[in-house]
Amino acid sequence: MKILVTGGLGFIGSHTVVELLEDGYEVVVIDDLSNSSLEIIDCIQKITGKDFSFYQEDVCDLNALEKIFSEHKIDAVMHFAGYKAVGESVREPIMYYENNLVSTLHLCKKMLEHDCFNFIFSSSATVYGDPEKLPITEDCKVGGTTNPYGTTKYMIERILNDIHIANPKFTVMVLRYFNPIGAHESGLIGEKPNGIPNNLMPYIVRVASGELEILSIFGNDYDTPDGTGVRDYIHVVDLAKGHLCALKKAFDSEGIFYYNLGTGTGYSVLDLVKNFEKVNGVKVPYKIVERRPGDIASCYADPSKAYRELGWKAHFGLDEMMRDSYHYILKQHEDV
Ligand code: UD1
Numbered sequence: 237m238k239i240l241v242t243g244g245l246g247f248i249g250s251h252t253v254v255e256l257l258e259d260g261y262e263v264v265v266i267d268d269l270s271n272s273s274l275e276i277i278d279c280i281q282k283i284t285g286k287d288f289s290f291y292q293e294d295v296c297d298l299n300a301l302e303k304i305f306s307e308h309k310i311d312a313v314m315h316f317a318g319y320k321a322v323g324e325s326v327r328e329p330i331m332y333y334e335n336n337l338v339s340t341l342h343l344c345k346k347m348l349e350h351d352c353f354n355f356i357f358s359s360s361a362t363v364y365g366d367p368e369k370l371p372i373t374e375d376c377k378v379g380g381t382t383n384p385y386g387t388t389k390y391m392i393e394r395i396l397n398d399i400h401i402a403n404p405k406f407t408v409m410v411l412r413y414f415n416p417i418g419a420h421e422s423g424l425i426g427e428k429p430n431g432i433p434n435n436l437m438p439y440i441v442r443v444a445s446g447e448l449e450i451l452s453i454f455g456n457d458y459d460t461p462d463g464t465g466v467r468d469y470i471h472v473v474d475l476a477k478g479h480l481c482a483l484k485k486a487f488d489s490e491g492i493f494y495y496n497l498g499t500g501t502g503y504s505v506l507d508l509v510k511n512f513e514k515v516n517g518v519k520v521p522y523k524i525v526e527r528r529p530g531d532i533a534s535c536y537a538d539p540s541k542a543y544r545e546l547g548w549k550a551h552f553g554l555d556e557m558m559r560d561s562y563h564y565i566l567k568q569h570e571d572v
Pocket of ligand 1: 435436439451464
């Protein structure tokens with residue numbers, strides 16, 4: 237089976253490529269390197285001892301897609317490529333809508349032209365907006381997104397539904413990620429944001445390693461046990477494995493399916509800081525500042541549908557997530 241992975245050198249994409257190769261799939265990656273780098277190819281090869289095809293192209297480029305689909309008989313597509321910085325999406329909405337929507341439309345168009353009917357889409361818990369209940373189940377109301385990035389995910393879900401209705405064989409797995417963190421245990425691949433990180437985990441590891449001075453905790457007056465925001469952090473390797481379970485289901489079903497990929501447990505910002513300090517034996521200095529606009533108090537999954545229907549659940553706990561996130565950043569420093 238041959239799988240096309242868009243954004244396959246990025247954070248979640250690269251971990252999924254590793255799992256696919258280790259499970260015996262053939263892999264074709266398309267990535268424009270806008271938020272990744274060529275050296276990830278060597279890292280994936282080092283981890284798996286296996287090779288894959290690589291195209292340095294933009295997924296919006298129809299000619300590039302045509303070339304890939306004519307050179308390979310693709311059985312399924314996993315679509316990770318996309319812009320994902322919330323703040324940037326507010327400043328550059330056109331860039332976000334254009335890139336995230338056009339890439340998906342072009343991909344689906346080429347898939348249908350080449351009789352490829354299995355599509356795995358990277359969605360996000362952000363589609364639930366401020367959730368109507370906790371834990372969040374897949375039938376909770378979607379929409380009410382608070383930034384263009386989140387709205388692209390919501391709009392793409394709608395588009396995929398319409399494409400499926402018009403083409404019933406076109407099977408879609410919509411995977412709604414909660415908060416992916418951690419890294420491969422080898423320390424060879426992980427999350428490498430450009431510039432100063434916006435998300436919590438990349439920020440914590442950079443404070444711990446001395447690259448940044450102090451963590452700002454955005455508010456301690458939320459209606460949560462310790463007042464700081466609560467999220468469902470999930471190890472990226474667990475998340476990657478979830479894609480393989482979804483892929484297997486796609487191959488023997490027809491339809492559009494929605495799954496929450498989370499652990500089901502919410503941790504606060506302070507839980508993360510304390511656990512990180514305990515597991516890694518380092519201090520993470522922090523200060524409490526104003527709430528970040530657009531943030532919600534709590535967000536965590538009910539992941540039981542994925543367990544029931546895909547046989548998937550997360551195995552790693554917070555300790556492993558903290559350990560692997562830090563191991564990755566320390567290894568990056570060693571290699572410099
Ligand atoms: C954010 C996005 C979400 C996206 C996800 C992954 C928003 C509203 N949501 O989720 O759409 O899918 O990233 O890219 O931006 N925090 C701090 N200090 C920091 C950074 C974060 O206290 O320096 C807190 C936040 O207030 C929040 C928690 O840590 O309570 C997690 O934040 P973050 O890692 O940015 O993820 P989300 O906001 O959940």
